[in-house]
Amino acid sequence: MNVMRKVVEVSGYIYRTGLVSGIGGNVSARQGDEVIITPTMVPLGDVSLRNLVIVDLDGRVLRGKGPSSELELHLEIYRRRPDIGGIVHTHSPCARAFSMAGVRIMKMEGFRDLGTGHIPMVPYHPPGSTELAEACAEGMLKEKAVVLENHGTVCGGSDLDEALLLAEFVEESARTQFIASMLGMEK
Template sequence: MQDNVSKLIKVCNNLYDKQLASGKSGNVSIRLDDYIAITPTLKAINGLNEDDIVLVDMNSNTLTKGNPSSEVGMHLAIYKKRNDVNAIIHTHSPYTTGFAFSNKKIKRLEGFGQIKNPYIASIEYEEPGSEELALNASEAIEKEDVLLLKNHGVICVGNDLDEVESLAIFIEESAKTQFVSYILNSVKDIK
């Protein structure tokens, strides 16, 4: 377990260093048998240590000291719905979240693997940390690897932390590329 928690902390620091998470926003979890390890609430994602990571069973019971992320319900709902998911990253990365606040969709570019849908799936806004968000997100991500949360952020899921971290980086780069394209296409030539 200690190696898994160390890896989770490393991924959190990477997300911060790559500017995908800042301040006290975002959360990361991994499945460990019949419980999860998740980042704490109201604590910056960078600079965490092993004692900060909170263990929670599948019934939302906290097994260690500390308070889990306010999005623990969403993480648990996804793990219960998806046996193939062993890691989840939820961020408010700037470009991806910018799209989540706009009416524009993020195109699925090459690099996402098999492209089943032309755009990243999204759900309507629900209060962060709410049961409604947990339910709607877990249902919408049932056949997806990335999900935009309207006016909120993004969720990435996968088999392990490496896969999910790569996905979080790739979705942000895709959003950034599309944002630049929108800007460049809106520039008019001076005559």
């Protein structure tokens, strides 16, 4: 599938399934030395081929206008992780609640690329800041998914399909951990 169409498809999917709401979250894919990214201030359910933004790895806009406010975060990950071809940043409810409470999400069995232990939590930095971009990219040097404290999650994969699967898996893990804690699971 065309990479631009895939960005539109994944954006609409995470909006419809509640992994993002309003104008939250963003999606990107790397194609060679270019990055296709969702526009700023557009609900992901309204992303289309017409409003996608294409930038180079230095952030220069090649097509469109107004890339996501988290453009720098995406670019920093792509620069440091040449194996990452797609990124999904969500504000999914359960994972975001864990990030706000400062509780780490356990890596549940079922996704081989996550390993064991807990999904790393990146300390809080303001959304869209250089500090957040650098901290998130640093957190993802050896991981494909991180939780951003008081913010949401960032998942990267070899392509957008893998990044999306990870985003869904992180949210499912948070939901499962929450339900288990309500049933008396010990940490």
